[in-house]
Amino acid sequence: MIRMLQSHYILIFSLILSLPMIYFFAPHFLSPHPRQLPIPRPDELEDLSLFNRAISSTFSSPSSSSTFSFSRLGTHNPTLKIAFLFLTHTDLFFSPLWDRFFNSSSPKLFNIYIHADPDAHLKDPGGFFNARFIPSKHTERSSATLISAAKRLMASAILDDPLNFYFALVSQSCIPLHSFDYVYKTLLGRSKGNGFGFRHVRHKSFIEILDNETILPSRYIARGKNVMLPEVPFDQFRVGSQFFVLTKKHALMVLKDRKLWRKFRLPCFKTESCYPEEHYFPTLLSMKDPNGCTQYTLTRVNWTDSVNGHPHMYLPPEVSPELIYTLRQSNYTHDYLFARKFSPDCLNPLMDMADTVIFND
Ligand SMILES: *[C@@H]1O[C@H](CO)[C@@H](O)[C@H](O)[C@H]1NC(C)=O
């Protein structure tokens, strides 16, 4: 009995002793992002050289301007393309659905680029319409690595095909809500109601830009107090969805930026307030060309009951034609074209209604 008590005491005593140790190491065990390292210098230099090559490749390109003369190119220029930029750290489990989406495009009015975290060892999504894997680097939530990856995708797409005009960033958990034709017409078709004889259509970027969110103060100081100054005053700090469709003009603007990047690349102290990719693009574009942006996104996301910064993830029992119709509905000028997040096992129910519902518009 006494021995047992003794061993109890020893256990309790050692537990008490270990408390400070737990406290000391806890952040490393509990936090999903224990080490917020700055982006390594060689990676930065490699990126810079890629971005510079992309920028200098565009001087003579026909699609660098956001304005086209429709009298010169015809009412509907069929050659401009949409670059789909897949940013992923898992297999592209919806590639059969995307395959069917792209298969309805003829002639080829798109290109597909994939930035896959090298640590994820992706299975090649064979047959995925000549999708190209671009040279990729490690990405991590709550860090500026997601900004770098998005920029790498834009730069690679600009270098690859001068006809890429729109740059649509999507993830592995995004799905299309409409046919390719519908998406193409929405982005590059003749805009309606612009008056007779009006020969120029200004193409805008579809990027959410919000300034009245209650989260902005904590996001602003995530790297420390006053750290963002003077480049980014609080009243110019914005938030928006990570998923956007940018014009080439804005993609180049992003690639040229050094000033804001110097601040947004800094590691955060508070990872729970650290989503640099949700701030960098909206803040930069709202500073440089607010009227060239719709200020809303085309990618529907459901933030109801979000947990730990993750939106609602749809599961197979929720997938129905009604869900697709609901997700398309928007309070803005355009329907939503894409939606997230869907769990990988939604593929079958989505494929079952691909032709009858999703691409039937
Ligand atoms: C694309 O569609 C054509 C006919 O519509 C079909 O024969 C072909 O197999 C499809 N390709 C893919 C990759 O789905």
Ligand SMILES: *[C@@H]1O[C@H](CO)[C@@H](O)[C@H](O)[C@H]1NC(C)=O
């Ligand atoms: C806040 O932002 C929402 C869009 O998210 C907008 O509908 C609303 O009008 C804004 N409110 C103010 C006071 O700016």
Ligand SMILES: *[C@@H]1O[C@H](CO)[C@@H](O)[C@H](O)[C@H]1NC(C)=O
């Ligand atoms: C959004 O997600 C909630 C659950 O978090 C669900 O109840 C609701 O139906 C979803 N809304 C839409 C439009 O899908």
Ligand SMILES: *[C@@H]1O[C@H](CO)[C@@H](O)[C@H](O)[C@H]1NC(C)=O
């Ligand atoms: C559109 O606005 C109404 C009224 O504010 C709101 O209830 C609804 O959720 C909005 N729809 C979408 C798709 O955001």
